[in-house]
Each structure stands twice: as C-alpha cells, then as structure tokens.
Amino acid sequence: MQEYQAILEEIHASLKRIENTGEIASYIPELATISKEKLGIHLQLITGENYAVGDAAEKFSIQSISKVFSLAMAFQLVGNNLLERVDVEPSGNPFNHLSLLELENGIPRNPLINSGAIVIADILLSNLKNPKEDFLGFVRKLTHDDTITYNQKIAESERITGFNNYAAANLLKAYGNLHNKVEDVLDFYFHQCSIMMDCKQLTNAFFVFANKGKCLKNIQHLNSSQVKRINAIMLTCGFYDEAGEFAFEVGLPGKSGVGGGIVALLPHCFTIATWAPALNQKGNSYLGMQALEQFTTKTKLSIF
Numbered sequence: 001m002q003e004y005q006a007i008l009e010e011i012h013a014s015l016k017r018i019e020n021t022g023e024i025a026s027y028i029p030e031l032a033t034i035s036k037e038k039l040g041i042h043l044q045l046i047t048g049e050n051y052a053v054g055d056a057a058e059k060f061s062i063q064s065i066s067k068v069f070s071l072a073m074a075f076q077l078v079g080n081n082l083l084e085r086v087d088v089e090p091s092g093n094p095f096n097h098l099s100l101l102e103l104e105n106g107i108p109r110n111p112l113i114n115s116g117a118i119v120i121a122d123i124l125l126s127n128l129k130n131p132k133e134d135f136l137g138f139v140r141k142l143t144h145d146d147t148i149t150y151n152q153k154i155a156e157s158e159r160i161t162g163f164n165n166y167a168a169a170n171l172l173k174a175y176g177n178l179h180n181k182v183e184d185v186l187d188f189y190f191h192q193c194s195i196m197m198d199c200k201q202l203t204n205a206f207f208v209f210a211n212k213g214k215c216l217k218n219i220q221h222l223n224s225s226q227v228k229r230i231n232a233i234m235l236t237c238g239f240y241d242e243a244g245e246f247a248f249e250v251g252l253p254g255k256s257g258v259g260g261g262i263v264a265l266l267p268h269c270f271t272i273a274t275w276a277p278a279l280n281q282k283g284n285s286y287l288g289m290q291a292l293e294q295f296t297t298k299t300k301l302s303i304f
C-alpha cells in the first residue's frame with residue numbers, strides 16, 4: 001500500500017525549498033497577475049480515493065489543457081474524419097510555431113499545438129448549435145460540476161494580444177482548412193482556453209482517459225479506441241518541444257497549459273493534476289514537471 005498523502009507532502013515540501021526559476025506567462029497580460037508562489041497537486045485513484053496538497057483547490061486558467069477536451073468532443077462528433085484536417089505527429093516545435101504549417105500546406109502537425117486546436121475549434125463551430133455553451137456543457141458533464149465557467153477577462157486579454165493565433169488562423173483559412181470566419185473561430189478558441197478549473201476538477205475531468213472512456217459516474221463518453229488515440233496524442237504531443245523530455249522524466253500521457261497547470265494519467269490507475277504558474281522556457285510549468293517526475297519515480301507508477 002502506497003502512502004500517497006505522505007508522498008505528495010514530501011514532493012510539495014521539496015519543491016518549496018528549491019529556487020523557482022520559471023517565469024509567469026505574460027504574453028496574455030491577464031495571466032501575469034497570478035502569484036508565482038502557488039503550488040498545488042491533486043491525485044485521484046481509479047478506485048475513487050483522493051489526495052491533495054497545497055493550492056490544489058484554487059481555480060486557474062486551464063489554457064492549452066482545454067485542447068484535450070475540444071479534441072475529445074470533436075472525436076465524439078465527427079470521429080476519425082477529423083484526421084483529414086489535422087495530423088497526429090509530434091511537431092518538435094513550440095506550441096505557437098507557424099513555419100511547419102506553411103510547409104505542410106495548412107495541415108497542422110497535431111491537435112494540441114495552437115494551429116491544430118484552431119482547426120478542432122473550427123470543426124466544433126461547424127457541428128454545434130451553440131458552440132460556447134455546448135462546449136462548456138461538455139466539460140461540465142465530464143467533470144460532473146456545473147460551477148465551471150469561462151473567464152471573460154482572460155479571453156478578452158488573449159484576444160487583444162493574440163496576433164500569433166490570428167496569423168495561424170489566417171494561414172489555415174488561406175489553405176482552405178478553416179470553414180468558419182477567423183474571428184468566430186478565435187473567439188471560441190480564446191474562450192475554451194480561458195476556462196477556470198482547479199486541480200481536483202481536472203483529475204475528475206480526465207478520469208475518462210484513465211477509465212476507457214467512462215467518467216466518474218460510469219457513463220461512457222468515448223469509445224476505447226478514441227481514448228487510446230487521445231492518450232497517444234497526449235504522450236507524443238502534449239508538451240510540444242518538451243514531449244520527449246516529459247515521456248523520459250515522467251512517463252505518462254498528459255497535457256500542460258500556460259496557466260501553469262499540468263494533468264497526467266496512468267490508464268486504469270490514476271489521474272493527477274499539478275498547478276504552479278511559473279513556466280520553463282518551453283512554456284510548461286517549471287515545478288509541475290518536477291512534481292510529476294518525483295511522483296512517478298517515488299511511486300514507480302508510469303506507463304513504462
């Protein structure tokens with residue numbers, strides 16, 4: 001029997017002792033208002049036990065973690081057809097990189113880089129009656145929590161400074177891989193990134209990916225083939241040009257966001273979420289990466 005609470009506390013204490021050399025994301029000005037000192041971890045076992053430490057119950061902007069929810073919803077709606085418009089190869093490049101998109105004729109490398117997520121947002125816009133409402137409803141349903149909301153201030157802050165995403169969307173549009181208006185797709189995309197959740201809610205929401213497509217209440221949302229594919233995409237592409245490093249150090253499928261959150265999971269065993277807002281140079285949480293490395297090393301629980 002593992003002493004999970006003691007392990008989380010040990011990790012938290014050890015990370016509080018080291019110098020945090022990460023930087024808060026400031027290219028979305030509203031994100032830069034958060035304290036660098038925050039550090040939370042929440043662990044949920046497939047059997048239902050929960051363990052938490054630090055700021056695990058404080059909500060933050062999930063940013064790119066939302067790309068996993070949009071991918072899951074698009075899979076639900078259009079199945080493998082989405083693969084005609086977005087590839088599933090790691091990009092080896094930063095999340096906002098554009099030159100590959102031009103080289104590869106407007107087909108994004110994968111759904112977790114910005115350009116890929118913008119194509120997925122376009123697919124959702126084409127297939128949902130009330131896109132923002134329906135997407136939020138989907139996230140709430142996975143989490144079993146109706147309190148989850150968008151943060152309008154963060155969405156607006158990102159819109160004002162979102163030149164790189166406008167460039168990506170315009171390039172996609174020029175290649176014919178965006179069916180709706182650039183402005184509408186980006187409005188949806190900025191909102192999905194602005195969703196506020198805490199570490200516990202993230203472990204609840206990601207339960208489906210550890211439990212063959214069934215959520216906490218045992219409702220089937222995705223089939224096992226879709227879950228296999230989403231986990232594979234998280235493992236190979238979830239951390240951009242640090243995906244290899246995350247697999248090497250942590251050994252779990254997962255996803256990060258520039259709000260400082262990371263969620264990871266071991267199929268059939270657990271989901272874990274960390275939040276520490278200061279980022280390393282690749283845009284992934286500096287302390288979150290280390291927390292997860294320590295966790296899988298101490299517990300010997302990883303996919304490898």
Ligand code: DON
Pocket residue numbers: 062063064065095096114158165193256257258259283284
């Ligand atoms: O599009 C952006 O730049 C942000 N809304 C999301 C980026 C992000 O979270 C990258 N993840 N590490």
